[in-house]
Amino acid sequence: MKVTALIRKDLQDFTHYASARRQAKQGTVWLNANELPWDVSQAQLNRYPTGQPEQAKQCLANYYDISPQHLLITRGSDEGIDLIIRLSCQAYQDRVLILQPTFSMYAFYATLQAATVDTYQLSPDDGFTVDVDRVVQNIQPNTKVIVLCSPNNPTGHCIPLITIKALAKRCTDQCIVLVDEAYIEFCETDSAVTLIEQCPNIIVLRTLSKAFGLAGLRCGVVLAQPALIDWLSKLLAPYPLSSLIEPHIVQALQPKRLTAMQQQVNQIKHAREQLASQLTTLSMIQTVYPSFANFLLVRWRQAGNIYDACQQHGVILRDVSSFPGLTDCLRISIGTEMENQTLLQVLIDYGRWQDE
Numbered sequence: 001m002k003v004t005a006l007i008r009k010d011l012q013d014f015t016h017y018a019s020a021r022r023q024a025k026q027g028t029v030w031l032n033a034n035e036l037p038w039d040v041s042q043a044q045l046n047r048y049p050t051g052q053p054e055q056a057k058q059c060l061a062n063y064y065d066i067s068p069q070h071l072l073i074t075r076g077s078d079e080g081i082d083l084i085i086r087l088s089c090q091a092y093q094d095r096v097l098i099l100q101p102t103f104s105m106y107a108f109y110a111t112l113q114a115a116t117v118d119t120y121q122l123s124p125d126d127g128f129t130v131d132v133d134r135v136v137q138n139i140q141p142n143t144k145v146i147v148l149c150s151p152n153n154p155t156g157h158c159i160p161l162i163t164i165k166a167l168a169k170r171c172t173d174q175c176i177v178l179v180d181e182a183y184i185e186f187c188e189t190d191s192a193v194t195l196i197e198q199c200p201n202i203i204v205l206r207t208l209s210k211a212f213g214l215a216g217l218r219c220g221v222v223l224a225q226p227a228l229i230d231w232l233s234k235l236l237a238p239y240p241l242s243s244l245i246e247p248h249i250v251q252a253l254q255p256k257r258l259t260a261m262q263q264q265v266n267q268i269k270h271a272r273e274q275l276a277s278q279l280t281t282l283s284m285i286q287t288v289y290p291s292f293a294n295f296l297l298v299r300w301r302q303a304g305n306i307y308d309a310c311q312q313h314g315v316i317l318r319d320v321s322s323f324p325g326l327t328d329c330l331r332i333s334i335g336t337e338m339e340n341q342t343l344l345q346v347l348i349d350y351g352r353w354q355d356e
């Protein structure tokens with residue numbers, strides 16, 4: 001496969017902005033970037049940062065079990081979605097195919113890029129199963145990106161690797177298959193990173209915002225074949241990452257912290273199952289969907305009233321009832337034991353009040 005087949009035609013000759021940092025080779029007297037010479041912060045914040053901090057990159061590469069050349073650090077995986085769509089979709093010509101219901105940012109960035117958004121509707125009745133043949137039927141000649149979110153937000157279901165691979169193989173020279181694995185640490189399946197060598201059109205997104213508990217850091221990671229990573233890096237802003245990010249990434253990936261992360265993930269998974277079984281006993285609930293992430297999708301008898309009742313007691317849920325196929329659904333992030341119990345108590349009290 002030629003990687004240029006996946007790149008927007010009007011970008012084929014695009015070269016990245018040669019920032020002062022990128023251009024500089026070596027030296028000790030820095031007079032090239034219009035910075036102030038004094039380090040008032042005492043943390044070298046008077047200097048522009050390097051685009052991709054090397055040590056952080058190496059630590060991430062070790063964690064994802066791939067080389068640093070296969071990896072790009074971005075401002076959250078949100079930025080990764082934006083870059084991939086901008087790289088591959090020509091405005092007013094190309095299309096992005098998404099599997100609804102799913103995370104809203106895919107359609108958001110596609111619309112910003114003036115790409116048409118096509119949707120393939122998943123059904124809760126068959127556990128949101130993805131049928132490869134039916135997805136392929138929805139690929140148009142100018143479809144450039146197919147988005148698979150696994151585990152999917154907000155349904156919590158996983159897409160088997162065999163399905164991802166089959167789909168990627170069926171559109172090798174035409175589409176990027178973007179696999180968003182923001183929540184994969186909460187689920188037992190292997191990552192689609194293992195498919196990148198066999199399927200050069202797969203791009204995987206990971207993040208430190210979820211299992212690592214570092215949403216405020218804004219560290220997303222794009223993983224793909226080096227040729228695609230090189231292309232994506234051309235689209236990056238000159239200094240995309242704060243200089244303050246690197247030590248936090250390096251620390252988060254030390255063996256001790258990885259063990260702690262795994263323990264917290266196990267704790268969340270246990271709490272998820274416990275909360276799911278407690279919720280199913282409540283009469284106001286229609287369905288608690290199985291989840292492989294750190295949240296539960298729940299269908300209620302009257303979602304609007306439940307949302308308001310929770311809000312009145314300071315418990316904030318995510319209203320996803322306007323997502324296609326998710327009427328009366330709310331999404332619950334798994335909190336601490338106390339937070340989950342607070343939610344349950346609000347629901348129990350609400351149920352009692354309804355019965356009176």
Ligand SMILES: Cc1ncc(COP(=O)(O)O)c(C=O)c1O
Binds near residue numbers: 103183206
């Ligand atoms: C599926 C999915 N992908 C990506 C993101 C964005 O994550 P980040 O914080 O890395 O930008 C989210 C955030 O909720 C998400 O649910």
